[in-house]
Amino acid sequence: MTDTNANNATFTVGDTNVEFERVSATQGSDGFSIAPLLAKTGTVTLDPGFVNTASCTSDITYISGSEGILRYRGYPIEELAENCSFLEVAYLLIYGELPNPTSLAAFGRRINEHTLLHEDFKRFFTAFPSQGHPMAILQSGIAGMATYYEHTLDPKDEEQLDMASILLLAKVPTMIAYIAKRAIGLPLLYPDSSRYYTEDFIRMTFGLPYQGEEIDPLVVRALDTLLILHADHEQNCSTSTVRLVGSAQANLYSSVASGVGALSGPLHGGANEAVMRMLREIRDAGLTVDEFVSQVKDKKNSVRLMGFGHRVYKNFDPRARIVKSLADEILPRLGSENELFDIAKSLEEAALSDEYFVARRLYPNVDFYTGLIYEAMGFPAKMFTPLFALGRLPGWIAQYRELINDPTQRIGRPRQVYTGETERHWIPREERQTADLLHLSDSLNVAKL
Ligand code: CMC
Numbered sequence: 001m002t003d004t005n006a007n008n009a010t011f012t013v014g015d016t017n018v019e020f021e022r023v024s025a026t027q028g029s030d031g032f033s034i035a036p037l038l039a040k041t042g043t044v045t046l047d048p049g050f051v052n053t054a055s056c057t058s059d060i061t062y063i064s065g066s067e068g069i070l071r072y073r074g075y076p077i078e079e080l081a082e083n084c085s086f087l088e089v090a091y092l093l094i095y096g097e098l099p100n101p102t103s104l105a106a107f108g109r110r111i112n113e114h115t116l117l118h119e120d121f122k123r124f125f126t127a128f129p130s131q132g133h134p135m136a137i138l139q140s141g142i143a144g145m146a147t148y149y150e151h152t153l154d155p156k157d158e159e160q161l162d163m164a165s166i167l168l169l170a171k172v173p174t175m176i177a178y179i180a181k182r183a184i185g186l187p188l189l190y191p192d193s194s195r196y197y198t199e200d201f202i203r204m205t206f207g208l209p210y211q212g213e214e215i216d217p218l219v220v221r222a223l224d225t226l227l228i229l230h231a232d233h234e235q236n237c238s239t240s241t242v243r244l245v246g247s248a249q250a251n252l253y254s255s256v257a258s259g260v261g262a263l264s265g266p267l268h269g270g271a272n273e274a275v276m277r278m279l280r281e282i283r284d285a286g287l288t289v290d291e292f293v294s295q296v297k298d299k300k301n302s303v304r305l306m307g308f309g310h311r312v313y314k315n316f317d318p319r320a321r322i323v324k325s326l327a328d329e330i331l332p333r334l335g336s337e338n339e340l341f342d343i344a345k346s347l348e349e350a351a352l353s354d355e356y357f358v359a360r361r362l363y364p365n366v367d368f369y370t371g372l373i374y375e376a377m378g379f380p381a382k383m384f385t386p387l388f389a390l391g392r393l394p395g396w397i398a399q400y401r402e403l404i405n406d407p408t409q410r411i412g413r414p415r416q417v418y419t420g421e422t423e424r425h426w427i428p429r430e431e432r433q434t435a436d437l438l439h440l441s442d443s444l445n446v447a448k449l
Contacts, residue, residue, distance in 0.1 A: 008032075013041035027062055029054075044415040051311070054235070056243065056409065060093060060398050061234040065312035070319065072232055073097070081322050086227040087111070087197050090394035093232050094165060094401065108197070114170035115191035115200070117178070118148055122188065125178055134179045134386045135264035141175045142168070143257035153251040155404045164252040165397045172393055173197065176386045177204035183382070198224045201390070206378055219377055222330050223387075226373065229319040229366060230388050232395025238262035238269065242396045243403050247412040252400055259396045260389050266306070269388040271367040272374070273381045275307040279340040279372075282347075289346045297356045305351060307344075307368030309360070319366035327369045334376040341372050 007022045009032050018040045020032035031054045038044055047053045062071045070077040073092050080089055084098070091099040091107050099107060124144060128137050145167065146153060152164040178188050181204075189204045192213075199220045207213050233239065242259040246252070263269035282292050295303045310317055331341055348364055351357040374384050403409050 011037065013037075013043055016041050023057065028064060031057075038415070044417065046417050049311075050235075050240070055240060055412070056235070056403065056406065058234060058399070058402060059096070060402060061232045061395070063234055063312050065310070065314050068313060068316040068318045068321075070233075077229065077318055078322065081225050081228050084228065085196070085198075086224045086231070086391075089228045089231050090169060093394045093398040110166050111170045111197065112191075112193035114167055115174050115193060117171055117174050121148060122178065125175075125182055130183050130185070133264070134176070134183070134382050135260060135270075135389070137179050138172075138175060138386050138389060139257045139260040139264070141179075142172065142260060143254055145171065146251050146253040149253075153253075155246070155249055155251060155400075161252065161401060161404065165401070168252065168256060168393060168397060172390055173201040174204060176383070176390055177201060179386065180205050180380075180383050183380070196220070198227065202377075205383075218330065218333060222326055222373060223377065225326060226323070226370060226387070227391035229322060230391030232392070232398065235399075236268070237265070238392065239396060239399050242400055244412040246400045246403050247409060249404075252397065255400050256393070256396050259392070263389055263392065264385055269367075269385045269392075271306050271365070272371040272384040272388060275344075275367055276340070276371040276375065276381050276384070278306045279343050279347075282343055283339060289343065289350045292347070293350050293354060293356075297354075305347065305357075305362070307371075308351060308357065308364055309362040310365045313363065313365065314361040316363050317365045320364045320368055323366060323369045323373070324364070327373055330373060331376050340375075341369075344369060344372060 009020045011018045011020060018036055020034055023031045023033055034045055060073065063069065072080060072089065073096055087108055088099060088104055091104060125137060149167055152160045152167060154160045174191055181188050187209055189207050191204060192200050199215050202215050202219060203213055238259040241262040242255045245258040246255040266274045295301050296305045331338060371384050374387060
């Protein structure tokens with residue numbers, strides 16, 4: 001492929017030249033629009049894992065993996081984390097500008113008006129085993145919102161879309177708090193609309209009826225900061241999922257619920273939970289940090305250092321730096337036992353000076369220390385990924401809205417390079433010599449009900 005002029009590029013397949021229009025970025029990589037390739041040459045591009053493929057243009061979040069930069073709508077994450085509330089950042093992501101005091105107050109008020117869950121909907125949560133993973137319950141709950149708010153489903157109606165955005169921001173904290181409370185058999189608390197968003201979420205998650213409801217402002221601020229750090233991350237796996245589902249004009253609830261499913265994976269949002277499991281396993285097995293690092297490096301084991309590595313950040317993850325200094329500040333003040341924190345710090349130190357990690361440019365990501373803070377706040381490990389989802393909610397909403405309003409967007413429909421059998425013909429069942437391909441024994445012990 002050659003760059004014919006400052007703008008476009010020409011790609012040659014056999015005798016055919018195809019011109020790709022260059023799409024300029026305000027910062028970061030420009031893109032080439034390859035849409036004419038198939039029609040002109042009969043070939044497609046192949047890019048498993050989308051390592052080199054931009055799915056859209058976007059004005060929301062800028063990341064420089066090499067420089068460790070993360071900006072929402074142009075604002076550096078460090079400034080937002082230091083100075084803003086989570087709701088301010090949510091407004092910024094969704095509407096494009098930081099709110100003035102009046103618009104922020106109106107935004108908060110609209111959200112606070114809708115934090116209650118329908119009483120029937122509350123019962124919905126009891127249909128799941130109380131120990132079922134909160135992400136599975138949350139995903140179903142968010143998808144289920146479409147049945148209660150049918151007048152907010154049309155993504156092309158601006159007012160409906162605004163209302164669906166507000167309803168999601170308002171009800172997801174209540175849902176997560178209910179899932180957490182039900183898992184331990186404690187009474188659910190109604191939302192208190194006089195409180196700030198994150199403060200009330202903490203109260204609903206940990207508070208008990210008729211008992212003191214003082215919420216430590218230090219914990220509120222720390223959680224707000226973590227939510228801000230998770231609020232958007234351009235076209236990551238869950239956001240791309242939200243966009244792909246939304247490209248079919250599925251409603252906002254269905255699209256965000258799909259994002260929750262993607263986020264639950266251990267290579268994505270589930271990593272914060274996996275980090276804590278890993279730290280505990282190291283401690284309980286009495287492994288030294290060097291022994292564990294050797295296991296990670298030995299490819300026979302398929303053990304990963306969870307909370308390390310990132311598709312985009314190849315020098316450092318700016319969110320991880322903020323989380324680490326937050327951990328340094330808050331863990332001693334919350335009086336948490338620091339054994340796991342010490343293991344994490346030693347692991348980081350060992351990995352950062354180890355050739356395996358250096359050569360592959362693997363650094364701590366946002367999830368490496370977040371679990372330790374969540375745990376010190378009192379959240380059980382299963383609630384960590386729902387907290388990530390709560391933080392990512394404004395990003396998903398903003399990205400969905402951008403997609404819906406982008407006139408160049410079409411239904412997402414990737415191509416493939418087919419590598420299966422060429423045509424073959426049916427033979428009667430009795431004559432087939434095929435092997436038994438079902439990999440099931442009775443060892444899984446799955447209940448028949
Ligand atoms: N521990 C050990 N080796 C690793 C790790 C790790 N955490 N991450 C990557 N590698 C190795 C990998 O084995 C491969 O080695 P080789 O070239 O010898 O085969 C090389 O580094 C490249 O890895 P990759 O899997 O091709 O990289 P990727 O860009 O596809 O994956 C990642 C990125 C984040 C999924 C991966 O680094 C990983 O699995 N990390 C651990 C899980 C984790 O912490 N996820 C949270 C990501 S940040 C929050 C979020 O966005 O959700």
